[in-house]
Amino acid sequence: MIFNIQRYSTHDGPGIRTVVFLKGCSLGCRWCQNPESRARSEDLLYDSRLCLAGCDLCQQAAPEVITRTLDGLIIDRQNVNDKHITALRDCCPTTALTVCGEEKNVEAIMATVLRDKPFYDRSGGGITLSGGEPFMNPTLAQALFEASHQAGIHTAVETCLHVPWKYIEPALPFVDLFLADLKHVDEAVFQQWTDGSARRVLDNLQRLAQAGKKMIIRVPLIQGFNASEADIAAITDFAADRLQVSEIHFLPYHTLE
Template sequence: MPTSFYFDIQRFSTHDGEGIRTVLFLKGCPLSCIWCQNPESRSRNVDLMYEATTCINGCTLCHDHCSAITRHGSSELLIDHQQLNQFDINNLKTCCPAKALRVVGEPVDIQSVCEQLKRDKPFYTSSGGGVTFSGGEPLIHPHCVYSIAQKMQEENINVAIETTLHVSWKKIEQNIPVINQWLVDLKHMDDKKFKQWTGGTLSLVKNNLVKLADQVKDLTIRVPVIPDFNDSLEELALITDFAARLSNCKAIHFLPYHTLGIQKYKMLGLSYQGKDKSLDNPELLQKACEYAEHHPLKQLQTSVRG
């Protein structure tokens, strides 16, 4: 079984399921959404982020440790991220005195991660919260998710998952018994557009979603609202129609596009192809909520989450 890596454990989150939650962000995603604001989540492996503004002018430590993949440009260090391997990362991870280099990705040690996730149990109990798996796509690590979720259940801790469902049904099915809340992304209803903007196959998501909705009690659809991709009432209404037909879907959340992660692309040596301006269309979001709340098939609970 390949090692699973995580890139963050975020405490006191209130946007990733009910109540106060701790979110475990696992690395790796089968999609490549143009608008992705978590580029450090995309690779299954460890990444290296470089912050030029804190790099010390004239410092040669990086180059001394790893001359093959680093060189000095006119104003900053240049790292050849494509050639970077685990050996280089190990060499570089402790060499920076200015914290300009950050290794992203820790191997998941089930025992130690569970200890961290349990720390805020009193807050989960008082707020109706718990633990949430996020990513990337957490279900590309089905065994890791299962092992941790099972231990949380033994502690009576509620478990939620944020997923694209862009994985085989087997990986989803095996986790149904240990997940309490399912927060599923549904980004578009047009196969071609979905493919163009995410690289994925929409039918895989839809088929999995229909099967999942028959088997779980707590299912919320989450829709990232992205300029030029799905920011029209017609497109959001089609997604809502699909959600309203799902057996146990009670809610739909709209997540307006933001640009908080753009800087991370540069830090990873990647280029960003998405828009550089956040979605500013409260009227559209309000109309989308009204449409869902008064849907003739099923009145869905709605929310707009930043």
Template sequence: MNKGIIFDIKRYAIHDGPGIRTTVFLKGCPLCCLWCHNPEGQEIHKEILLRRDRCPAECFICLDICPQKALRKPNGEIQVDNSRCDCCGKCVEACVYEALKIAGCEVTVEEVLEEIEKDRIFFEESGGGVTFSGGEPLMQPDFLDGLLKECKKRKIHTVVDTSGCASFKTIERIAKNVDLFLYDIKIINDRKHKHYTGVSNKDILENLKNLVDIGKRVVIRIPLIAGINDDINNIEKMARFLKSLRKIKQINLLPYHKGGCAKYKRLQREDPSADLKQSPDEQIKSIMSILMNYGFFVKIGG
């Protein structure tokens, strides 16, 4: 049975491709971008999330119930030792305050399609469909391939939201059942790219070129983070590279937001994005006009 791990399904999404969409978030990502807003999607395995704001730190039922002794209360507050936790879910079931949750659940292709089918009427009315996002959906190629094939069999429009960080063989394999790629480009300088994302951009840029060459429809997404990639030098170089591919028409700019910060707390991980800021409006306007001067259709969000 073709199974994978997802960490969310978002219904009625309007920023993940055309029309009204159902977005399925697959777990696992080879990058660790400083500005990641879905840190619970980075690890491919399940993880426990703790909402301290919901836990009054009084009952400690979870402590006694945990077979792995993965929960502690060093300062009177619950702490999870993820290296011991095997995500059995016993503490989640026991906590009446719903302070504990597991990020990630194992599902079959059929189970995901069952959820997707509930929104078919919205897809048909709005020209929407399903978007596979993450994490990085290409981290689970067999599962993603199975999902895409099944969507195509049912005539559902498909979008894959990707960092492009995979072998081109993998991308080519799934591409035949993808109607549109939302492809992230972050920083053109490879040294800086490695510094802020943990990986080189060489294969990512090469994969984009190859994807365009095999005739796939691609919309570029650029996350904008103040002082990291919103400088004119980076934008100009990205624009020149994208123009050289000839077939890219649309770029969506995604100004940084603080959506990931609360999630780092729930994962009990240090937040590497704590000092990051959104680019000023004036800077975003300048970036838009540079990209438009290169002939791209530019949108904020999406």
């Protein structure tokens, strides 16, 4: 399942790229700016700023799970099912209520990706899978990597690597570049801030290095989590000594306020 396809990107790997965003992530990072990407299923997104007073189209479409109050909508998310998602997908005229997530097959996705192949060829670009965590959808990710390689398109993946190695390994021959997050090297701190295991990430990083895969390490700098001199030194030492990477990108974190 995907939740967006972004064309003409220049920040997700070399050249001009098409970024395919897959839903599903096994981490719960406290600073996550895309919480709608975490679930592998479709989600309802609501922006009260766009909601029209007096409009009740969504409540008419799904009265079992939508209630309108003076302050906006109340969504009974626990009881939203596929029938409600279908009814609500295109009902809102202002897009205050939208559905995040769409099932698309490889052929449909590649039809969009292939439109810009001349730009990839001239700029050294290609396709980047992002998320969420692309390897949470290993079958779809693998198929997109293979189809892209068959079409002569450079492939990259933005990944937190917090998945079993068996989800990653089959894709190795078809991934040209790993844009890999390295958030922290301390297990306890990593678990506290992400609900995940640093050991799994570090192990997968070392496996990629042993396989000779090209990697760019990316570090989102979060105050109180990994932005101290000691934390940065530990991350860079691991990347240089254990992974022997030549490129590390430090990404300043910006709040949404």
